[in-house]
Amino acid sequence: MASLAQKRMIQNEDLQSEQNVRPEEMRLLEAMLFASKEPLDEKTLSARLPQGVDLRATLDMLKTEYAPRGVNLVKINGKWTFRTAGDLSWLLTKEAVQPRKLSRAAIETLAVVAYHQPVTRAEIEDIRGVTMSKGTLDVLLETGWVRPRGRRKVPGRPITYGTTEDFVSHFGLEQLSDLPGLEELKGSGMLDGRLPPNFSVPIPSDDPALREDEDPLEPGDLDFGLAPRAESTEE
Amino acid sequence: MASLAQKRMIQNEDLQSEQNVRPEEMRLLEAMLFASKEPLDEKTLSARLPQGVDLRATLDMLKTEYAPRGVNLVKINGKWTFRTAGDLSWLLTKEAVQPRKLSRAAIETLAVVAYHQPVTRAEIEDIRGVTMSKGTLDVLLETGWVRPRGRRKVPGRPITYGTTEDFVSHFGLEQLSDLPGLEELKGSGMLDGRLPPNFSVPIPSDDPALREDEDPLEPGDLDFGLAPRAESTEE
Amino acid sequence: MTAEIIPFEQTAPERASDEPSLVVDVEGFEGPLDLLLTLARQQKVDLAKISILALADQYLVFIEEARKLRLELAADYLVMAAWLAYLKSRLLLPDLNAPEGQSAEDMATALAFRLKRLEAFRDVAAKLMDRPQLQRDIFDRGDPEPIAQIKHPQWSATLYDLLSAYAVQRQKQAAGTRVRFEQRKVWSLAEARGALERLMGASTDWGRFDEFLIAYVVEPSMVATVTASSFASALEMVREGVLELQQHAAFAPLYIRKRSDPGQSPTPGAAAQ
Numbered sequence: 001m002a003s004l005a006q007k008r009m010i011q012n013e014d015l016q017s018e019q020n021v022r023p024e025e026m027r028l029l030e031a032m033l034f035a036s037k038e039p040l041d042e043k044t045l046s047a048r049l050p051q052g053v054d055l056r057a058t059l060d061m062l063k064t065e066y067a068p069r070g071v072n073l074v075k076i077n078g079k080w081t082f083r084t085a086g087d088l089s090w091l092l093t094k095e096a097v098q099p100r101k102l103s104r105a106a107i108e109t110l111a112v113v114a115y116h117q118p119v120t121r122a123e124i125e126d127i128r129g130v131t132m133s134k135g136t137l138d139v140l141l142e143t144g145w146v147r148p149r150g151r152r153k154v155p156g157r158p159i160t161y162g163t164t165e166d167f168v169s170h171f172g173l174e175q176l177s178d179l180p181g182l183e184e185l186k187g188s189g190m191l192d193g194r195l196p197p198n199f200s201v202p203i204p205s206d207d208p209a210l211r212e213d214e215d216p217l218e219p220g221d222l223d224f225g226l227a228p229r230a231e232s233t234e235e
Numbered sequence: 236m237a238s239l240a241q242k243r244m245i246q247n248e249d250l251q252s253e254q255n256v257r258p259e260e261m262r263l264l265e266a267m268l269f270a271s272k273e274p275l276d277e278k279t280l281s282a283r284l285p286q287g288v289d290l291r292a293t294l295d296m297l298k299t300e301y302a303p304r305g306v307n308l309v310k311i312n313g314k315w316t317f318r319t320a321g322d323l324s325w326l327l328t329k330e331a332v333q334p335r336k337l338s339r340a341a342i343e344t345l346a347v348v349a350y351h352q353p354v355t356r357a358e359i360e361d362i363r364g365v366t367m368s369k370g371t372l373d374v375l376l377e378t379g380w381v382r383p384r385g386r387r388k389v390p391g392r393p394i395t396y397g398t399t400e401d402f403v404s405h406f407g408l409e410q411l412s413d414l415p416g417l418e419e420l421k422g423s424g425m426l427d428g429r430l431p432p433n434f435s436v437p438i439p440s441d442d443p444a445l446r447e448d449e450d451p452l453e454p455g456d457l458d459f460g461l462a463p464r465a466e467s468t469e470e
Numbered sequence: 471m472t473a474e475i476i477p478f479e480q481t482a483p484e485r486a487s488d489e490p491s492l493v494v495d496v497e498g499f500e501g502p503l504d505l506l507l508t509l510a511r512q513q514k515v516d517l518a519k520i521s522i523l524a525l526a527d528q529y530l531v532f533i534e535e536a537r538k539l540r541l542e543l544a545a546d547y548l549v550m551a552a553w554l555a556y557l558k559s560r561l562l563l564p565d566l567n568a569p570e571g572q573s574a575e576d577m578a579t580a581l582a583f584r585l586k587r588l589e590a591f592r593d594v595a596a597k598l599m600d601r602p603q604l605q606r607d608i609f610d611r612g613d614p615e616p617i618a619q620i621k622h623p624q625w626s627a628t629l630y631d632l633l634s635a636y637a638v639q640r641q642k643q644a645a646g647t648r649v650r651f652e653q654r655k656v657w658s659l660a661e662a663r664g665a666l667e668r669l670m671g672a673s674t675d676w677g678r679f680d681e682f683l684i685a686y687v688v689e690p691s692m693v694a695t696v697t698a699s700s701f702a703s704a705l706e707m708v709r710e711g712v713l714e715l716q717q718h719a720a721f722a723p724l725y726i727r728k729r730s731d732p733g734q735s736p737t738p739g740a741a742a743q
Contacts, residue, residue: 022303031305031323034269037614048326068257070266081610084266089607091263091283095270097605105500111595127591129503129584130546170604180597190590270609319615333621339635342627346636364643378625406629415633425637434644 025053026062030082033062039079039169077168077175105132106139113146114167115179116191117206118160118214120152137161145170150214160214163206176206260288261297265317274314340367341374348381349402349414350439353395353449355387372396380405385449395449398441411441502550505529507585517586522578523561526554557581655692659706662699666707670728676716679704679724 028049033040046055059080063073071082084092102110109132112124125132140146145167151157168176185191210216263284268275281290294315298308301317309318319327337345344367347359360366375381380402386392403411417436420426445451499505509528510520533551536543560574602608669682683696704726707713716725 027303027305027320028323028326029305031319031326034306034317034611035319035327035615035617037611068262070262070264071269082269083604084270084609085262086602086608088263088266089602091266092270092609094283095272095605095609095612107599108591108595111591111598114598115591115594127584127587128500129588130501171598171601172604172608179594180601181594185590185594188586188590190587266609270612272612274613316613327615328618328620330620330622332624335623335625337625337627337631342631343635343639345627346632346639349632350636362643363639374625377623380625405627406632408629420633420637423633425634426641430641430644434640436640 023058025049025058026065029058029062033073033080033082036081039076039081041079045080074172075174076172077165083172100143102139102143103136105130105136109136110140110145113140113161114163114176115182115185117162118149118152118211119162120158120160122158124161148217149208150210150216151218153213153215157215159217165206168206258293258296260284260293261300264293264297268308268315268317271316274311274316276314280315337374337378338371340371344371345375345378345380345398345402348375348396349398349411350437352397352439352441353384353387353446354397355393355395357393359396383452384443385445385451386453388448388450392450394452397443403441411439414439501544502529502547503584503588505532505547506550506581507588510585517582517589520582520585522581523558526558526561529554530558656695657692657699659699659703662696663703663707666700666703666713670713670726674728674730676725676727679715679726682726 029045032045032048042055042059045059046053049055049058059073066073066082070085070088072085074081074083089096105128108128109124112127113119116123116127121132121137137146141148143166145164146161147164148159149162150160152160163176173179264280267280267283277290277294280294281288284290294308301308305320305323306317307320309316311318343363344359347362348354351358351362354362356367356372372381376383378401380399381396382399383394384397385395387395398411403409408414415423416438417426417434420436421428499508506525506529509532510517510525512528513520513524530551533543533547536547557574557577561578604610666682679701680697683700701724704713704715708715711729714727714729717723
């Protein structure tokens with residue numbers, strides 16, 4: 001107990017000095033970020049802070065401050081949120097949601113979509129060397145990590161798929177280009193089968209803006225036959 | 236920026252010393268309390284912590300540490316949880332514009348005020364042929380389109396109402412007298428021909444100058460909105 | 471059932487990396503490319519240095535074994551076998567016929583590329599799944615605090631709403647209080663005829679038509695209707711031979727009298743009726 005009391009003393013001294021320099025905007029930021037379930041973008045944060053606050057600097061301070069703690073400040077897809085430290089997952093198994101067990105096919109398909117997006121079904125099949133069952137895509141769409149994003153401007157106008165913000169958030173990526181192993185994949189020319197290796201390689205992007213070779217989806221494209229199509233809704 | 240950079244330096248120094256003394260169990264506790272879906276009692280916390288940890292002491296340290304922050308460790312009903320600091324509750328509000336449509340009664344009343352101003356409540360009721368609920372006028376005052384403008388020089392000295400500049404601009408009029416008259420209303424088919432010979436539509440005017448039969452408002456006449464608003468009862 | 475190739479979406483049992491040389495069992499392979507990749511791994515060299523010829527041989531042997539065992543192979547395994555046999559022959563006899571298009575080396579390179587690519591994607595898929603995942607390893611705030619919404623009502627109404635609301639209620643009020651349509655006072659033909667019959671009585675003397683009517687014209691507003699209906703009835707009665715009318719000039723007073731010999735119609739039209 002002696003050592004604890006001692007630690008506490010030191011702690012309190014630290015606190016004193018901390019209090020003296022800790023700017024109010026750090027309190028505001030941590031309150032906002034703690035309270036929200038969803039990551040918050042800098043625009044939203046900025047809007048609530050007093051004018052003249054250097055948001056970036058304050059976020060960096062907060063991030064540094066929380067780095068050694070059990071809860072860290074992280075940037076996900078350009079938005080900020082608190083998350084528990086990665087090394088503490090053993091402690092939090094009680095909170096863990098039984099994750100959906102994805103089949104190997106689904107995991108591989110997810111990877112192809114993530115690293116190669118926007119990608120069509122035919123391209124996924126070409127890479128995996130097998131035809132894809134409807135179930136695989138359905139499962140991925142159901143996870144909320146994959147979404148149809150447009151139609152490729154080629155004969156047949158196949159639907160293109162990409163990942164969602166949920167995907168980036170679930171895997172804790174600061175941005176999509178932080179996908180593990182992306183650089184190697186890119187470097188070896190694996191992201192464009194039609195071009196010889198070492199040619200220019202597209203970078204996967206979940207930028208919702210359609211590419212040149214994509215058309216927007218049309219009404220009805222998102223039904224996937226999951227539900228009987230609603231009859232004309234107008235009365 | 237200089238001061239911020241400076242602050243950050245100090246902050247980092249603090250961190251250094253803090254890191255040196257901050258016991259691991261504080262990390263564990265803050266992660267558990269952060270991730271938990273509900274406040275946790277000490278028994279639960281104890282069960283998950285490694286043996287030999289002085290829970291009370293650690294909780295106290297954590298509480299002290301977070302006390303000056305934007306997020307505090309609080310005990311609610313004997314259970315521990317993080318909560319936004321009380322003085323920052325305003326941060327957890329969001330202002331939202333809510334589009335609302337005026338009720339039939341309100342828009343009819345508004346129309347009578349517009350054409351017949353300055354007009355008293357009794358006169359509005361006489362023209363409309365129905366008694367008016369208090370809520371209707373309150374809603375109109377809240378829209379900012381109707382204002383009390385004086386008192387009629389008759390027994391009881393009832394308040395006279397008129398329209399505001401906001402009214403004119405909301406309805407896209409250049410001036411109030413641009414409201415269509417009898418012939419134009421007939422021409423547009425809104426009034427049909429079967430009208431008594433003495434039927435007339437006044438030429439509306441929102442001239443703020445008081446009429447001969449009006450007295451100015453008295454101090455206190457404008458304290459409307461301060462009273463709790465009655466809900467509109469009229470449909 | 472062992473003969474069946476497991477549909478790829480089922481979770482396939484993990485294949486040991488050091489699989490014994492050639493167990494003829496297509497279970498768990500996700501199609502020919504997957505099988506080829508597994509065979510290539512058995513060459514235990516960098517995929518870049520793999521011998522496509524050796525790989526083709528291995529695949530063909532595998533397929534041959536499977537067929538000996540009468541395993542039912544999916545069509546795409548056989549298509550791949552045929553393609554590899556062709557590739558093999560081209561690789562062994564390079565300039566045979568020198569056909570247009572891809573050279574055998576290009577085809578081999580393309581196959582090697584596809585194998586490398588499949589392996590690369592498997593690799594990143596594994597890396598991705600190894601990342602700490604939300605709600606499995608990393609947690610967000612379990613009990614977020616609600617954001618209260620302060621609602622600012624924004625009222626809207628259109629000029630049309632306003633004007634129609636005004637017009638409708640004014641109209642309604644006007645109709646409700648004042649516009650009670652007066653009964654129009656008209657003399658019906660029947661009324662006029664009755665009156666004429668009574669007034670004429672038995673008199674067979676000529677009399678001025680308008681004088682007969684004076685008695686009925688109580689209000690000035692009735693002049694028109696009384697005159698019109700009486701005249702119409704009088705004409706009718708003339709045609710029936712009950713009355714006689716005469717006028718000396720246009721716009722001159724009209725004289726009327728009862729016929730002394732009713733029954734004989736003076737006009738052929740009346741008789742025809």
